[in-house]
Amino acid sequence: MTDNRFEAPMAGDEVATVLGFLQYLRDTFRWKIEGLDDEQLQQPLAPSTMTLAGMTTHLAFVENYWFTYVFEGKRPLEMFADNDWDAAPDYDWEMAAGMSPDQRTELLSRMQQESDSVVDAALTSGGLDLTAQNPGQDDRVSLRWILVHLVEEYARHNGHADLLREAIDGQVGE
Template sequence: MTHERELDEQGRPDPPPAAGEVATLLGFLEFHRGTLAWKCEGLDAAGLTATVGASTMTLGGLLKHLAWVEDHWFSVRLHGNRPDEAWQGVDWAADPDWEWHSAADDSPDALRDLWEAAVSRSRNLVSRALDHGGLDQLAARPWPDGRSPSLRWILTHMVEEYARHNGHADLLREAVDGQRGE
């Protein structure tokens, strides 16, 4: 669910300054998605596999991780769907950070396409959930302790997830080519 909003100089939609809860949550999520897209824009394989210091984190790994997170929260948890085919067959027990590690084997276009497809599916799934239960709708697949987070919790968590990783993306992009910005 996207709304017509003004874009900033990096092509990110500005979150609405005075709107309801749904529009505000979705506005900030879209802003953070736009920030990740901006930080990964125009980079080749070397740029997407660059690291900083002792960390093994890469921009390509961020794209793949956030594609998985989008699918996990909006499709698997919220709607109770099977994981997207991109995640089927992964031996998560053997490598719990598989999406981070395997990103180096993917082309820049494949990583961007994977993330963009996950975001597109998520937008549709969130729109469907808002139409059928609003922010109070509980996830179809509960946590191991039996509790189920609401769509409100999931959206807030996704804003937090992107905000945290966009801080990493800032450092990684600056290390690649000096590009800086909020």
């Protein structure tokens, strides 16, 4: 595995620091799935059913959900919007089984790029204090909260990815 992760600035302002850590954690996840074949990516670590393949599609969903659906108030990507979430609440994890590794990685990269475009536009038009109505909630959510939540989401799942990767091929690292 090649460690080409973006390093967050150690003395940056709030925006540079939060965006830097989000990019670092995105790169860390990409590093964890690098070089594995489909069988390895779909290998769970008992007793969990969690896989790196499912985690990839889940993170793509999370990016699309928070930036497109919540922050922009737009319809989510069709593959997510058309799911009956009551009947299949883990669809974002399970959909990975029907996709190739390249399709999953491309989906995650595309959702991250779309998220970055939303963030760039928001930062130019109002900054981290911009808010959006959180669907199904009475309160609004700020861009700051969404970004920090994504940092938390990637950090948590990178911990899972560490364990899965080590079980698959013994590869360890941050």
